[in-house]
Amino acid sequence: MTAYLVRRVLAVIPVMLVVVTVVFLLIHLIPGDPVAVILGPDATPSQIEATRAQLGLDRPLYEQLGAFYVRVLRGDLGRSYFLNRPVTQALWERAEPTSLLTLSALLVAIAIGVPSGLIAGAFPGSAWDRVLMLAALFGVCIPGFWLSLNFIYFFAVRLGWLPAGGYASVFVDPGAALRYMVLPAVSLGFNQSALIARIARSCMLEVLQQDYIRTARAKGLSQGVVIVGHAFRNAMVPVVTVIGITTAVLIGGAVVTEIVFNIPGLGRLIISAILRRDYPVVQGVVLVTAAAYVLVNLVVDVLYVLIDPRIRYD
Amino acid sequence: MTEPGRSTWLQRLARNRSVVAGLALLLAVVLAAAFAGVVATHDPARLDPPKRLLPPSVEHYLGTDEFGRDVWSLVVHGSRVSLLVGLTTMLLTSLGGVVIGLAAGYGRRLDLVLMRVMDGLMAFPAILLAIALMAARGPGVGNVIFALSVVYTPRTAMLIRSTVLGIRDLDYVHAARALGRRDLAIAARHILPNCVGPLLVQGSFIFAYAILAEAILGFLGVGVPPYVPSWGNVIAGGKNVIREAFWVSLFPGLALTLSGLGLNLLGDGLRDTLDPRLRVP
Numbered sequence: 001m002t003a004y005l006v007r008r009v010l011a012v013i014p015v016m017l018v019v020v021t022v023v024f025l026l027i028h029l030i031p032g033d034p035v036a037v038i039l040g041p042d043a044t045p046s047q048i049e050a051t052r053a054q055l056g057l058d059r060p061l062y063e064q065l066g067a068f069y070v071r072v073l074r075g076d077l078g079r080s081y082f083l084n085r086p087v088t089q090a091l092w093e094r095a096e097p098t099s100l101l102t103l104s105a106l107l108v109a110i111a112i113g114v115p116s117g118l119i120a121g122a123f124p125g126s127a128w129d130r131v132l133m134l135a136a137l138f139g140v141c142i143p144g145f146w147l148s149l150n151f152i153y154f155f156a157v158r159l160g161w162l163p164a165g166g167y168a169s170v171f172v173d174p175g176a177a178l179r180y181m182v183l184p185a186v187s188l189g190f191n192q193s194a195l196i197a198r199i200a201r202s203c204m205l206e207v208l209q210q211d212y213i214r215t216a217r218a219k220g221l222s223q224g225v226v227i228v229g230h231a232f233r234n235a236m237v238p239v240v241t242v243i244g245i246t247t248a249v250l251i252g253g254a255v256v257t258e259i260v261f262n263i264p265g266l267g268r269l270i271i272s273a274i275l276r277r278d279y280p281v282v283q284g285v286v287l288v289t290a291a292a293y294v295l296v297n298l299v300v301d302v303l304y305v306l307i308d309p310r311i312r313y314d
Numbered sequence: 315m316t317e318p319g320r321s322t323w324l325q326r327l328a329r330n331r332s333v334v335a336g337l338a339l340l341l342a343v344v345l346a347a348a349f350a351g352v353v354a355t356h357d358p359a360r361l362d363p364p365k366r367l368l369p370p371s372v373e374h375y376l377g378t379d380e381f382g383r384d385v386w387s388l389v390v391h392g393s394r395v396s397l398l399v400g401l402t403t404m405l406l407t408s409l410g411g412v413v414i415g416l417a418a419g420y421g422r423r424l425d426l427v428l429m430r431v432m433d434g435l436m437a438f439p440a441i442l443l444a445i446a447l448m449a450a451r452g453p454g455v456g457n458v459i460f461a462l463s464v465v466y467t468p469r470t471a472m473l474i475r476s477t478v479l480g481i482r483d484l485d486y487v488h489a490a491r492a493l494g495r496r497d498l499a500i501a502a503r504h505i506l507p508n509c510v511g512p513l514l515v516q517g518s519f520i521f522a523y524a525i526l527a528e529a530i531l532g533f534l535g536v537g538v539p540p541y542v543p544s545w546g547n548v549i550a551g552g553k554n555v556i557r558e559a560f561w562v563s564l565f566p567g568l569a570l571t572l573s574g575l576g577l578n579l580l581g582d583g584l585r586d587t588l589d590p591r592l593r594v595p
Contacts, residue, residue, distance in 0.1 A: 018434020029450035141574040146567030153560045252439030274449040286446040290438045
């Protein structure tokens with residue numbers, strides 16, 4: 001198992017190499033002269049030349065790429081033109097809302113998805129199964145950002161129960177933080193709960209067909225004991241993997257949800273950076289979220305091996 | 315399912331309720347897009363400020379938006395952008411996925427490099443990579459299609475690769491090689507036909523993702539330009555007036571949901587019919 005874990009950790013290196021390369025190439029995908037685009041129409045030719053040299057865009061591509069790798073390794077993501085501070089600092093300031101939103105949405109997705117899927121899978125063909133799976137089908141198809149808007153209209157505008165948008169730090173005012181977080185977390189987590197429910201259901205169905213379940217039933221155990229005591233743990237193994245995928249989707253979705261609810265996180269940061277053509281910030285947000293995703297997947301793969309001793313990668 | 319061997323795949327598809335329901339929903343969207351000029355009651359581009367934010371009525375089925383544009387006509391015309399982006403992205407990702415997947419699965423030397431690049435591209439949350447590519451390229455339908463194709467091609471390539479790997483060492487492929495067939499001919503005649511089923515299933519899901527992602531990009535203001543009637547753009551406008559006029563964002567979102575539902579049903583049904591190995595019990 002140690003050999004597998006070491007290999008799994010090392011496998012992160014080529015993935016991150018590609019990620020950093022793609023992030024680097026973003027600047028070169030700008031149509032025309034990137035420097036002219038960055039500086040806008042009022043820039044003089046001498047300003048353009050100065051900025052080109054400052055960004056290193058006058059050097060050959062492979063040299064620029066090498067320099068970019070070195071900078072990223074040193075934790076230097078450049079300087080924001082507009083915010084006038086290092087990109088890493090701007091990212092750090094905005095990381096809390098995005099992390100909290102992703103985490104709360106994940107909790108919502110698990111809390112709704114896992115029990116519904118397991119119940120549906122434990123009683124296939126029952127009324128519960130049909131209702132839950134129909135809800136899950138719609139849940140998969142409803143666009144999260146649109147669901148957010150409908151939640152805002154219903155719970156904030158019409159009923160006035162919860163704020164329509166905004167953010168409070170959980171470290172400053174936990175009560176307010178919770179009120180602000182409910183609608184974004186539920187609307188972001190709902191889609192993924194549907195996905196988790198579908199997977200959990202099929203895992204439960206599969207486990208219930210195994211021989212050891214038949215044995216458990218044959219020795220006279222009740223349905224409840226069989227499901228909770230015998231089937232549950234094994235059905236949860238693939239679900240853990242799905243939760244890993246879910247986290248990645250949630251990080252992407254959080255960006256969109258932040259715009260709907262005016263949450264000052266990485267999503268708001270990248271969208272405002274695009275409008276200001278503040279490319280180092282755009283690159284920084286993309287790089288950090290991809291790195292977070294790679295890390296989450298690593299943790300999930302490691303957990304997967306630890307939970308299920310049957311799995312051997314040799 | 316009593317005599318699966320004796321019915322053709324077309325008959326099996328026609329008997330699958332998911333496929334029929336999904337196709338019906340998709341057909342409704344296609345018809346709306348094809349006959350948008352007839353189905354729409356107003357010019358979606360016509361601004362009429364005195365009539366702004368009117369609730370749904372006989373004159374304006376789904377109300378008007380903040381510029382007095384007719385929401386029904388916007389939704390009908392918006393289906394064109396959605397279908398164009400969805401369909402083109404699906405075709406481009408299928409083409410790219412087949413080329414890369416075959417090259418990786420069949421040409422063993424390329425496998426390692428190609429798959430590391432695909433892994434790397436899939437390490438980005440999909441919507442964020444699309445946003446980043448749009449940030450570099452700027453707004454426009456062509457750029458949306460480009461961005462979404464880059465984002466979704468790796469997923470198809472991985473699928474084709476694994477399908478190819480499952481077939482590559484079967485006896486009939488060895489037989490073809492023993493008969494002196496060239497690699498390219500084997501790939502085209504013996505490997506590719508086996509990829510059609512998975513490709514159709516994956517294609518309908520990518521179609522659905524692409525329509526959704528296009529709307530998200532439009533909603534964020536980095537998709538098709540704001541003057542183009544697209545579902546995402548109309549929902550974005552509706553966000554600003556949600557307190558006074560819920561209908562502006564409600565109806566284009568409903569169209570988006572139903573299109574996604576249609577394509578997901580189609581994909582689920584195709585998977586059950588064409589590829590029993592992938593069947594979820």
